[in-house]
Amino acid sequence: MGMLIDGNWESGKDKLIDDKGRLQRPQSVFRHWITADGSAGPTGEGGFKAEPGRYHLYVARACPWAHRTTIFRQLKGLQPLIGLSVTHWLMADEGWTFKDAPGVIPDPLHGADNLWQIYVKSEPHYTGRVTVPVLWDMRTQRIVSNESADIIRMFNSAFDDAGAIEGDYYPAPLRAEIDAVNQRVYDGLNNGVYKAGFADSQAAYDEAVTGVFDTLDWLEERLSASHWLCGDTLTEADWRLFTTLLRFDLVYHGHFKCNLRRLVDYPALWAYTRRLYAHPAVAPTVDFDHIKRHYYQSHRHINPTGIVPKGPEIAFG
């Protein structure tokens, strides 16, 4: 791993673990919003109007946070409006790169070799982590946002009069419920698996893994009684959960030691994951090879040999 310090890439820097061995995920830094008319969004500055061909999205197929954004790009039919680049699966000393490999889509705008170069183009003295996803504005030559939770909200509605297809995954009457579910799923599961996997002490791991399975148990109960997380309406909350569930048995169960139970051991959750997987927006966004290689080869402090396990065999389809 590494990070940018005053615009310079420094490999080996890792400030994510606190003195109790717990992962502390930093807040995203770029928090502007694309809006239909260019007015300011909930955070950041205005001036980012929804216009076809103006924005570009950088993702890693492995990353569950970035995966939300590519699903929303598909759901809303934004592929012709917003360009896409895909990094190499390996995140090592140089951070995310665009090294040539199957599934990689290079950077057409700057010909960047590394994702950090895009951060520096936006912010020459940037200090902080270089994460995916990144939403880039070609007009102002700046990063609009590197926060997936915000990017999916923009994609959900900002382009509705600029060529997006129909669909509202954050409908007003359900917002309070969606927000509450999101919070619990984020703390216990989306981020919980990372807290378990990156824990540097037994106590930190124990706490995190307990939270992971408490959350899965709670979700199993909820989904035994309802089709989607918020009743009969498929919402943002489902998609935010899905990208973690998809990776659960493949990497979190083994690599992150979340192994009390497997996802396939939860009948309602497993059926729900397969229902979401069957949605036509999903297939173009999934690369199992990138997912497995990324986790097992990038986190050498957890898996020093970098060996990628053959299994498990999972029938999503």
Ligand SMILES: N[C@@H](CCC(=O)N[C@@H](CS)C(=O)NCC(=O)O)C(=O)O
């Ligand atoms: N809050 C961010 C988190 C994104 C994130 O942590 N992405 C990971 C990949 S899964 C990353 O790029 N990590 C690189 C690093 O921390 O140096 C979001 O949801 O957009």
